[in-house]
Amino acid sequence: MLAAVASFAAMDALMKLLAARYLPLQVASMRGFAALPFVLAPIAFRGRWSRVRPVNVGLHLLRGVLAVAMLFSFVSAVRDSSLAATYAIFMCAPLLVAAISAPLLGERVAGAQWAAIGAGLAGVLLMLKPGPGQLGFAGALWAILAMITYTISVATLRLLARTDSNASMVLWFTAMLAVGAGALALPEWRAIEWRDAPLIAGVGVAGATGQYLITVAFRNAPAATVAPFEYTALLWGVSLDIAIWSVWPSAVTLLGGAVVIGAGLAVIARERRVAAG
Numbered sequence: 001m002l003a004a005v006a007s008f009a010a011m012d013a014l015m016k017l018l019a020a021r022y023l024p025l026q027v028a029s030m031r032g033f034a035a036l037p038f039v040l041a042p043i044a045f046r047g048r049w050s051r052v053r054p055v056n057v058g059l060h061l062l063r064g065v066l067a068v069a070m071l072f073s074f075v076s077a078v079r080d081s082s083l084a085a086t087y088a089i090f091m092c093a094p095l096l097v098a099a100i101s102a103p104l105l106g107e108r109v110a111g112a113q114w115a116a117i118g119a120g121l122a123g124v125l126l127m128l129k130p131g132p133g134q135l136g137f138a139g140a141l142w143a144i145l146a147m148i149t150y151t152i153s154v155a156t157l158r159l160l161a162r163t164d165s166n167a168s169m170v171l172w173f174t175a176m177l178a179v180g181a182g183a184l185a186l187p188e189w190r191a192i193e194w195r196d197a198p199l200i201a202g203v204g205v206a207g208a209t210g211q212y213l214i215t216v217a218f219r220n221a222p223a224a225t226v227a228p229f230e231y232t233a234l235l236w237g238v239s240l241d242i243a244i245w246s247v248w249p250s251a252v253t254l255l256g257g258a259v260v261i262g263a264g265l266a267v268i269a270r271e272r273r274v275a276a277g
Contacts, residue, residue: 001217001229007210009236010084012074013244014203018196019079025185028071030192032088034204035211039174043167052171055163059156063169064176066153068184073146078222081139084249087094088127088257089143091231092262095120096151116263123259127252170211227268232259236245 004129011031018027043052051242054060078085095117160169182189192200234257241247 001214001226002232004213004217005230005233006236007213008205009083009233011203011206011210012078012237013240014206016078016083016200017244018199018203019075021074021196022190022191023185023188024035024072024075024079025068025181026050026189027075028068029178029180029182029185030200031071031203031207032174032176032181034200035174035207037177037264038204038208039154039171043171048167049088051165052168054168054172055158059160060169060172060176063153063156063160063173064180066149066156067173067177068180070146070153071144072182073149077139077142077175080142082237082241082245082247082249082253084234084241084257085127085139086143087233087237088141088253088260089124090147090150090205091257091264092120092124093147093150093154094227094230095260095267097154100151100155112247113267116266116270120260120263121268122250123256123263124206126259127232127256182246197212225272228265234261 015027017029018030022030043049045260074086074090099114099117127140157169217229241249
């Protein structure tokens with residue numbers, strides 16, 4: 001899980017670099033197309049084409065729309081702000097997943113979980129105060145929209161898993177991201193420069209590597225054991241911001257991020273106790 005988080009952080013840093021020269025929708029499309037070969041290769045190698053046939057087409061289409069909205073919002077957020085500030089807000093997503101699991105999936109959410117969710121949202125509000133190395137108003141809105149669309153995407157994923165295979169979910173999610181974002185970006189598409197080819201290839205390699213590693217992590221250990229390591233993304237965000245852009249996080253960003261992470265760990269700790277008892 002630590003290696004997976006590092007891979008995804010590298011991918012996000014590369015997308016931030018690309019966002020300096022291309023529009024967010026185009027970067028989102030390039031992210032999808034760069035990942036497609038790595039998604040298709042294992043399916044072709046194993047000859048499992050029958051498993052990628054979509055069953056719940058409507059839910060696949062909804063996830064395609066969410067994929068475009070999420071990547072567009074996330075790229076817009078990291079373009080306008082630091083990785084660390086964006087990550088700090090985005091880390092509230094697991095708490096929102098717990099919140100919407102009650103009405104959408106019929107799962108029970110305990111009072112302690114609602115308290116942790118409230119604390120996490122308070123941490124996000126704390127980070128909305130503008131400042132150096134922090135999210136401004138526009139960046140905050142993009143990060144929050146990315147977090148919300150990601151939350152809904154995760155919830156729909158759990159619904160879709162009841163009817164469709166993992167290969168089907170990953171393939172169609174990636175393909176619709178590539179084509180959907182590409183179609184929307186087409187009117188203002190900018191010619192891709194050869195010097196950016198390594199960055200685009202790196203996005204595909206880092207994304208595929210992270211996806212493989214996170215799958216291995218959750219296959220070999222309980223979710224409550226693995227999930228806390230996802231919060232190391234903030235450390236990578238801070239490190240990459242300093243190393244590449246010479247941007248240091250503000251104290252408010254670190255404090256708000258700590259509140260969000262603490263709330264997330266409280267929810268995970270409770271799930272671990274419930275699973276054990």
